[in-house]
Amino acid sequence: MVAATETIAAPAHSAEGRSEVIAFFVMVVLLVIAPFFIYPLFLMQALCFALFACAFNLLIGYVGLLSFGHALYFGWASYLAAHAAKVWGFPPELAILTGAATGAVLGLVAGSLAIRRQGIYFAMITLALAQMMYFFALQAKFTGGEDGIQGVPRGKLFGMIDLTSHMTMYFLVLVIFLAGFLFILRIINSPFGEVLKAIRENEPRAISLGYKTDRYKLVAFVLSATLAGVAGGTKAIVFQIASLTDVHWSMSGEVVLMTLVGGLGTIFGPVAGAFVIIAMQNYLNALDQWVTVIQGVIFVVCVLLFRRGVIGEIAHLLRIKL
């Protein structure tokens, strides 16, 4: 079984891999010089959401599962990370790991329920479970209800590097983002990733070939939730706050929007989408009350006219894989 999947995977690497590698290094260079020109706090926010969107894209783009409740992992991870850093006095690296663990556990529970149904029901179940946990967050004592958890200390990385400076913090966020990004790249280019794509294309056929597709879907779901947890935990440390906004269904909608704008199932799409949407929110501040409407319009336009997304269109024009 292993040998068979590896021969399927092999050609994908050599022929199409080059454009990805070039694009990856362009992205790294841009992100390294960016904080010297652009406000680092904005970049950090965009990077957290970019990782969140990449995690979401792992499910929709490579397994064909639309999770409409990803705010659950993102938001609860930010709560737990904030709580760990503030109340338990965890250093930032452990607080973020707490976030990752939160995402993993919640993803295991929600995922094993949701994969019992397919397609449209899967989306509704993930949304409903996320809404349930939203109400828990609203009522639980430690989350601080409407106020959220405020004044979370950034602390010292490994007890040595002070993260108070935005610049230092930025490079930690960049390292976390790149690690998550490369991890996802590794997943989708592995034999495991090829099976996921097979499930996306034709699940009954994958089952008939002997793959336990439910198990593959669950592992992918947990991986995605864990990475969303890393993103949420990092965001809590960067902005020193965890709030209800991050567990609300509109956050789940936002991550779908970012991925859709960038391009579903493209590697760099979610990153581009996250930057576009976050930039829109930050620089169109004057249009504050119109943000929901604008987001809705973008959804409609993307679905009707622009289903490949920004990166998807570029890749299509240049006939490369991005």
Next chain:
Amino acid sequence: MFEIFGVPSQALFGQLLLGLINGSFYALLSLGLAVIFGMLNIINFTHGAQYMMGAFAAFLLLNFTGIGYWPALVIAPIVVGIFGMIIERTMLQWLYKLDHLYGLLLTFGLALIIEGLARNQYGSAGLPYAMPDSLRGGQNLGFMFLPNYRGWVIFASLAICFATWFVIERTRLGAYLRAATENPTLVRAFGINVPLMITLTYGFGVGLAALAGVMAAPIYNVSPQMGSDLIIVVFAVVVIGGMGSIMGAIVTGFGLGVIEGLTKVFFPEASNTVIFVIMAIVLLIRPAGLFGRTA
């Protein structure tokens, strides 16, 4: 006055009644979702926003033209239904050949637009809608006091639900509809205008949501976010009942409303989440839903 498990009967019956009211809205909305899903293969995320539009239509009719509750009960669903049909013709019809998920994403976007516009115009605070004079007051049933309006809502939604069930399951039109759900190409070959039927079905489902909105207006305030809070619960109801059967949608809707009402009496902290917990349990025991068939 007597007590049941230490709860005064008045409170218990009061919450049961409230549960039945909520249940009638769950039933009406999940019925509309099921009918639309059957024909269009699309989960209509805009359903909550269209419910809200129904309530706003009633509110605007009353405050700008002086048209009262009873005419609004007919006008609002027709207006919102026509709006729905325009959406179906201009947008949704291009998505039928694509993955179902695009329909969900498009209708989600539409819901954001409608809600955002309503919020910009009217703010997030609720607007009151006066109860029609003919339904003020109530009946003393001996064991509890039944406000007339609430009795009317329960009666009306039961009647609408069963009328819908009758039309779909027992009439010729319903037979065409069910046939077109199974195999649209074949039904089209028999000379039936399937695209028109799809448009009308969507209009009907949307009209049902608007009707529920008008009925809800005097009970809850009319507010832009009244639909989005409700639609997620209705999704859970749909997952529990399964969208395969009309009767299933009705029974599940009312049943869950009652369960939610009882939870409010005995364990108020869980009243927001009980339906989602039931959904999780149903998924564990009967993944296809209570009335669903495994696809």
